Amino acid sequence: MTKIGVLRDIKARKGVAANEIARRAYLYVARNQTLPPQVRYQAQLQLNTFGRYTRPTTVKNRCTVSGRGRGIMSEFGLCRFQFRLQALQGQIPGVKKASW
Amino acid sequence: MLAAIKRHSAQPWPKLTQRWLSSPAQRPSQAALDPSGPPTTAAEPQWAAATVHGRSLYLPYQHPKTHNIPVAMIHFRSYFPHLLDQFTHFASHSASALAIPISRPVALPTQRSLWTVLKGPFAHKKKQENFERKVHKRAIKAWDADPEVIERWVKYLENHAMGGVGMRVIKWERTRVGVGKDRLEHVRGQTRLASATSSDKVKALSEKIVQQELTSNSVDA
Numbered sequence: 144m145t146k147i148g149v150l151r152d153i154k155a156r157k158g159v160a161a162n163e164i165a166r167r168a169y170l171y172v173a174r175n176q177t178l179p180p181q182v183r184y185q186a187q188l189q190l191n192t193f194g195r196y197t198r199p200t201t202v203k204n205r206c207t208v209s210g211r212g213r214g215i216m217s218e219f220g221l222c223r224f225q226f227r228l229q230a231l232q233g234q235i236p237g238v239k240k241a242s243w
Numbered sequence: 244m245l246a247a248i249k250r251h252s253a254q255p256w257p258k259l260t261q262r263w264l265s266s267p268a269q270r271p272s273q274a275a276l277d278p279s280g281p282p283t284t285a286a287e288p289q290w291a292a293a294t295v296h297g298r299s300l301y302l303p304y305q306h307p308k309t310h311n312i313p314v315a316m317i318h319f320r321s322y323f324p325h326l327l328d329q330f331t332h333f334a335s336h337s338a339s340a341l342a343i344p345i346s347r348p349v350a351l352p353t354q355r356s357l358w359t360v361l362k363g364p365f366a367h368k369k370k371q372e373n374f375e376r377k378v379h380k381r382a383i384k385a386w387d388a389d390p391e392v393i394e395r396w397v398k399y400l401e402n403h404a405m406g407g408v409g410m411r412v413i414k415w416e417r418t419r420v421g422v423g424k425d426r427l428e429h430v431r432g433q434t435r436l437a438s439a440t441s442s443d444k445v446k447a448l449s450e451k452i453v454q455q456e457l458t459s460n461s462v463d464a
Contacts, residue, residue, distance in 0.1 A: 168449040181456070182453055190430030224363070240372070240373065242373075
């Protein structure tokens with residue numbers, strides 16, 4: 144069974160992708176200094192009605208192999224332990240044990 | 244799995260200027276294979292006549308620049324320098340065969356990325372391991388050739404590309420004044436009016452929202 148954090152992250156990514164244009168439009172209206180304050184306030188209230196799986200801040204990189212949420216290296220999409228296991232097997236191109 | 248290529252012997256990788264043909268029948272004749280190599284200052288026909296077989300054992304003939312106008316630059320990148328040496332050797336010989344004046348393969352600074360990770364999956368901060376990745380780079384610059392010739396050279400290299408070596412080609416072409424304006428007109432005529440970019444969509448949607456809010460405000464008030 145996959146980790147629940149992985150499932151939540153997938154849901155968040157899909158939600159963010161689907162709602163990005165609407166969120167950006169409301170944000171544009173809410174932050175626009177030239178518009179009347181009532182309109183800006185209404186836009187901000189609308190923004191607050193969006194659920195948590197539409198906010199880009201809920202998206203978090205996770206390890207693609209183990210699903211670990213911490214110690215992720217974005218360049219490989221792996222957590223530090225999986226990176227070490229794969230690097231020692233030679234499965235990451237160009238990466239080798241450093242010695243100097 | 245693509246493991247790092249290991250040297251099985253303690254000997255370094257053979258230099259491309261050294262002999263590495265094993266049987267006597269394969270080796271070029273004594274007259275052709277002069278240890279000093281073919282004459283470097285002579286013209287290309289003399290150079291070509293000096294070695295008939297085994298020409299790739301030496302550095303290619305350096306065609307002299309005619310106008311000193313840079314035309315192209317190719318960057319090669321790889322994790323393994325011996326692959327780079329092989330491919331730059333191939334690239335410079337093919338350019339020489341097409342009579343393109345080129346520079347020697349210049350070594351650009353190596354990029355080194357270092358990662359220090361904990362050895363275990365949990366705790367044990369004092370036991371860590373270092374991993375590195377080195378990106379070796381070479382550049383060959385070309386002068387004075389026709390853009391078509393450069394295009395052929397690049398296509399030839401792409402057709403015979405080497406695994407593990409990446410190539411980036413930068414070309415400089417000369418053209419008449421006013422070509423930018425013509426290109427812009429051409430592109431403008433070709434844009435599809437139906438599909439808008441995402442920033443336009445955002446603007447349109449926000450306009451609609453503003454209208455909705457204003458009408459609802461006026462209705463309430």
